[in-house]
Amino acid sequence: MQHERPKLIDDEGRRVDGRGPTDLRPIHIEVDVLANADGSAYVEQGGTKVLAAVYGPKEIHPRHLGLPDRAVLRCRYHMAPFSVEQRKSPAPSRREIEISKVVREALEPALFLEHYPRTAIDVFVEVLQADGGTRCASITAASLALADAGIPMRDLVAACAAGKVDGILVLDLCDSEDKYGEADVPFAMMPGLGRITLLQMDGMLTPEELKECIRLAMEGCRKIYNMQKEALRERFVRIRREVEAAEAGEGGGQA
Amino acid sequence: MTLFFNRRDLVVPGDLLAEGDYEAGSNVYKDGSRLYATRVGLLEVEDNKISVIALNSFYVPKPGDLVIGDIVDVGVGSWAVDIRAPRLAVLRAVDAFNRPFRPDRDELMRFLTVGDTIIAKVKAYDRTRNPMLTLGEPGLGKITSGRLVRITPSKVPRLIGKKGSMISMLKRETGCQIVIGMNGVVLVRCKRPEDEELLVEAIEKIERESHVEGLTDRVARMIRRRKGLAA
Numbered sequence: 001m002q003h004e005r006p007k008l009i010d011d012e013g014r015r016v017d018g019r020g021p022t023d024l025r026p027i028h029i030e031v032d033v034l035a036n037a038d039g040s041a042y043v044e045q046g047g048t049k050v051l052a053a054v055y056g057p058k059e060i061h062p063r064h065l066g067l068p069d070r071a072v073l074r075c076r077y078h079m080a081p082f083s084v085e086q087r088k089s090p091a092p093s094r095r096e097i098e099i100s101k102v103v104r105e106a107l108e109p110a111l112f113l114e115h116y117p118r119t120a121i122d123v124f125v126e127v128l129q130a131d132g133g134t135r136c137a138s139i140t141a142a143s144l145a146l147a148d149a150g151i152p153m154r155d156l157v158a159a160c161a162a163g164k165v166d167g168i169l170v171l172d173l174c175d176s177e178d179k180y181g182e183a184d185v186p187f188a189m190m191p192g193l194g195r196i197t198l199l200q201m202d203g204m205l206t207p208e209e210l211k212e213c214i215r216l217a218m219e220g221c222r223k224i225y226n227m228q229k230e231a232l233r234e235r236f237v238r239i240r241r242e243v244e245a246a247e248a249g250e251g252g253g254q255a
Numbered sequence: 256m257t258l259f260f261n262r263r264d265l266v267v268p269g270d271l272l273a274e275g276d277y278e279a280g281s282n283v284y285k286d287g288s289r290l291y292a293t294r295v296g297l298l299e300v301e302d303n304k305i306s307v308i309a310l311n312s313f314y315v316p317k318p319g320d321l322v323i324g325d326i327v328d329v330g331v332g333s334w335a336v337d338i339r340a341p342r343l344a345v346l347r348a349v350d351a352f353n354r355p356f357r358p359d360r361d362e363l364m365r366f367l368t369v370g371d372t373i374i375a376k377v378k379a380y381d382r383t384r385n386p387m388l389t390l391g392e393p394g395l396g397k398i399t400s401g402r403l404v405r406i407t408p409s410k411v412p413r414l415i416g417k418k419g420s421m422i423s424m425l426k427r428e429t430g431c432q433i434v435i436g437m438n439g440v441v442l443v444r445c446k447r448p449e450d451e452e453l454l455v456e457a458i459e460k461i462e463r464e465s466h467v468e469g470l471t472d473r474v475a476r477m478i479r480r481r482k483g484l485a486a
Binding site: 057 | 265267269270271284286291293294295309311313341382409463464473476
């Protein structure tokens, strides 16, 4: 096996993209990027780029899909045909349907669905470029889009994967590490409340290694969580700065 | 009893606002003795009550609210109205005509039809059923002229201002008629198009900059400056 897969950790302990084992990829987050959605967010995590849009709560159609005691959260995780090296058919695949469900279940605990019976909240996540960790980036982006839509939330949901690559436990796997590594553990949580909303594992780990992966992922989620909060504030802080700058300019002009 | 933020601080969902014997106001969630924000907004503390004034929200109907909505469907004895709430509102013919509905004589389509916009009042809403509207008060009914401006419902109080200071300033400075729907739809009626442009711009400025102090003065200055340039 060893000869057909690339070396993922070099002699100095650096990963394929030059990171240390517990480093996140560079993350860029923007909120309120789409005018026509009620809320939206864009997240870049290394080479992974996702866009999330949220609508609702709104009247549900067809009517019989509504629940009498709570709102229905509907998620669509979708990969753009150009998001991967070999063109992907735009029709939802088995994998996308499954990830849609997983994303929905990771977000549900953060929302007060019981406050809006017989309505629907729609979440659309579009993967523009895939380089590993797309489900985690999707959850990170979707939770920001929900907050941007003004939908009350218990906490933001931050997500990040951990795993095992060339025998070493690492944080935030990229595509080649996910493909050729030994294990991948996608993980999402509400860091403020300390509650886990997604935990999956693909590959082989000892119970101790899994525990260590969870600890690593929690640390990654906390870092992402702070960036999420920063991004939500940034939009309003920028307006405040602009206004203050204009005021200062005006004051100078009048004097 | 500890407060982790100051009054008017910008908070986001999940921020731990306070711990102790506080009361949870709007957009605040209490878990044991810890209070968390549930929306992006500005912190407000009033005695023991902690709330967050949301910067993004959607409209939740409240009985007695004046709203502006679009007719989206005509039923047998009622209309469906989109008031930008999570659910469509119902306007029954009885509440529109203010007299018993006579299916043999009254034709609903002739009174209001799909695409019409109305000013109405919320008659009842209890979360389990769709909100009910009424037209049975003076000033309510179909809108025939003016321009609609849409803002986030949570910013309606800012547009009105303390004891109506902002809205009366806008009316005075532009000479326009303004009807504010609590659902964030604002109807403006002006005699001159340049007043309308100015007023719409002012409303948009209020929505955008509502979280920065000194809003009323800033808007008043902007209007005066623009009028000075025009004159």
